[in-house]
Amino acid sequence: MHQHTMPIFEKNTIEKSIVEKAIDWHLHLHTEETTPADNIAFEAWYQQNPEHLLAYNRLENMWGKFSDVDHAAAKAGLEAVLKSGNPTKTIARHGRSVALGLVFLISTYSAMQSQPALVWLAENKTPIGAQRSITLDDGSILMLNTNTALDVEYSNHQRLIKLYQGEVFITVAKDKTRPLIIATQHGTARALGTQFNVRLIEDSENSTQVAVVESTVETCTTPSLLSIPLLNSHKKTCITLQAGQGTRYTSNQMETASNINAEAIAGWSTGTLAIDNQPLPMVLAELQRYSMAQITFNENALANMRVSGVLPLSNIKQSLDILSGKLPIQVSEPQDNVIAISLR
Amino acid sequence: MINAKAFQPDNLDISNIGDLYATNHRWLVGWLYQKLGCSFDAADLAQDTFIKIAHLGNMSTIKTPRAYLTTTATRLMIDLVRKRNIEQHYLEALCLSQAHDFVASPQQIKEAVETLNEIAALLEGLPEKVYRAFLMCRLDGLSYAQIANELGVSTSMVKQYIARAMMHCYQAAYQPSAA
Numbered sequence: 291m292h293q294h295t296m297p298i299f300e301k302n303t304i305e306k307s308i309v310e311k312a313i314d315w316h317l318h319l320h321t322e323e324t325t326p327a328d329n330i331a332f333e334a335w336y337q338q339n340p341e342h343l344l345a346y347n348r349l350e351n352m353w354g355k356f357s358d359v360d361h362a363a364a365k366a367g368l369e370a371v372l373k374s375g376n377p378t379k380t381i382a383r384h385g386r387s388v389a390l391g392l393v394f395l396i397s398t399y400s401a402m403q404s405q406p407a408l409v410w411l412a413e414n415k416t417p418i419g420a421q422r423s424i425t426l427d428d429g430s431i432l433m434l435n436t437n438t439a440l441d442v443e444y445s446n447h448q449r450l451i452k453l454y455q456g457e458v459f460i461t462v463a464k465d466k467t468r469p470l471i472i473a474t475q476h477g478t479a480r481a482l483g484t485q486f487n488v489r490l491i492e493d494s495e496n497s498t499q500v501a502v503v504e505s506t507v508e509t510c511t512t513p514s515l516l517s518i519p520l521l522n523s524h525k526k527t528c529i530t531l532q533a534g535q536g537t538r539y540t541s542n543q544m545e546t547a548s549n550i551n552a553e554a555i556a557g558w559s560t561g562t563l564a565i566d567n568q569p570l571p572m573v574l575a576e577l578q579r580y581s582m583a584q585i586t587f588n589e590n591a592l593a594n595m596r597v598s599g600v601l602p603l604s605n606i607k608q609s610l611d612i613l614s615g616k617l618p619i620q621v622s623e624p625q626d627n628v629i630a631i632s633l634r
Numbered sequence: 635m636i637n638a639k640a641f642q643p644d645n646l647d648i649s650n651i652g653d654l655y656a657t658n659h660r661w662l663v664g665w666l667y668q669k670l671g672c673s674f675d676a677a678d679l680a681q682d683t684f685i686k687i688a689h690l691g692n693m694s695t696i697k698t699p700r701a702y703l704t705t706t707a708t709r710l711m712i713d714l715v716r717k718r719n720i721e722q723h724y725l726e727a728l729c730l731s732q733a734h735d736f737v738a739s740p741q742q743i744k745e746a747v748e749t750l751n752e753i754a755a756l757l758e759g760l761p762e763k764v765y766r767a768f769l770m771c772r773l774d775g776l777s778y779a780q781i782a783n784e785l786g787v788s789t790s791m792v793k794q795y796i797a798r799a800m801m802h803c804y805q806a807a808y809q810p811s812a813a
Contacts, residue, residue, distance in 0.1 A: 348808060369769070411667060
């Protein structure tokens with residue numbers, strides 16, 4: 291009777307009025323009560339013109355597509371992508387200019403997905419234990435700490451630095467026409483002034499830490515884009531930090547500003563680690579960031595020891611020796627690339 | 635993802651596509667890698683982009699190859715993102731659904747997602763009430779009266795909505811506008 295095997299892309303363009311009539315018939319036959327008279331009338335129309343036949347069969351083809359899918363699940367899947375605010379829907383309406391917006395969304399989306407790939411592809415990197423200073427096009431001085439990876443994207447309307455891993459300290463050159471923004475997967479730190487530190491902390495919580503040495507910085511969370519349909523349900527949170535203040539944030543949460551020793555936090559940029567009464571295991575974990583060799587120790591055994599002082603970051607072995615001079619611990623090298631700290 | 639059959643299309647212009655590929659393939663993979671953050675996706679999409687362009691035949695009209703490549707690749711990315719989205723929700727709904735008459739095989743699920751992706755592309759651009767009316771009719775099997783009740787409109791409006799949805803899909807499928 292009616293064929294169901296027409297290929298989709300045919301060259302014939304059928305007049306709109308014929309398609310409208312075909313839709314009319316299709317809906318009537320599929321969704322409404324029909325009489326024998328209806329069927330006869332339909333057959334007559336169907337056979338009258340090859341274009342009637344073609345238009346109708348195409349509609350049958352489209353209609354039939356739903357047959358092989360689980361209906362309830364299909365509805366869930368389709369409604370999820372069709373809901374307003376969905377980036378693909380915006381594309382259909384606005385065309386090329388929004389394509390760029392979508393591409394930006396995708397790149398931020400992918401940033402959520404795979405930091406290792408972004409780290410791998412980054413243009414500016416430091417290996418473990420190394421530090422580097424870059425002077426940017428606008429005169430800003432960007433210092434990279436150990437094991438850091440970032441990209442610099444300056445444009446006419448903004449100065450963007452994407453930090454994928456590690457820590458930077460920046461002295462921002464004044465440019466009223468372009469804000470300087472350091473972005474991580476968690477959010478942005480935007481400079482209205484001159485000197486601040488940004489660190490991506492990769493522990494169980496995975497957060498970004500900002501410390502301001504001079505002037506003002508505005509930090510904002512970037513809500514996770516992992517669930518595109520939920521795009522509208524996450525709002526960003528912003529706070530303003532003054533000199534001597536710091537915060538930590540994840541994509542969903544911003545800590546309130548707290549008073550911190552910004553100079554100490556940014557001390558690495560002058561090659562030193564300033565410690566104020568910290569537990570030894572924490573200090574060792576921090577030193578590990580700068581050491582290719584694995585620093586091993588029993589956390590419980592050393593937990594009660596506290597450290598204060600200034601340690602050189604350019605020579606970790608030397609720093610550990612300084613510590614063993616202050617505390618009842620000994621430093622040994624049981625094998626290549628392993629440094630063991632134990633009770634004396 | 636990479637369809638082996640696609641390597642022997644009928645009108646593949648080998649000489650021109652070869653140059654385009656040699657000059658731009660690595661660059662395109664890198665560009666896609668930046669966007670997607672996944673090496674497998676980037677490699678697959680780069681291949682699909684060249685295959686799609688190869689079917690056009692005449693390369694000489696392309697003045698700016700990289701812009702052309704990224705435009706094509708972006709469309710494929712949109713498609714991929716949408717398909718992944720559909721898949722996620724389809725699978726969730728299958729898990730939650732009460733009807734356990736059959737267990738869908740991975741192949742069935744893959745085909746269903748492909749089909750839904752095609753349908754979603756056709757329905758894109760329609761206002762919410764219009765596509766909802768269409769889906770309630772076709773997927774839930776509701777009557778015009780029931781749909782009218784749900785959407786808060788008249789039954790004649792419902793029929794108009796569904797007809798409009800079908801026209802929209804028809805035009806998207808059979809009269810693709812110049813991109």
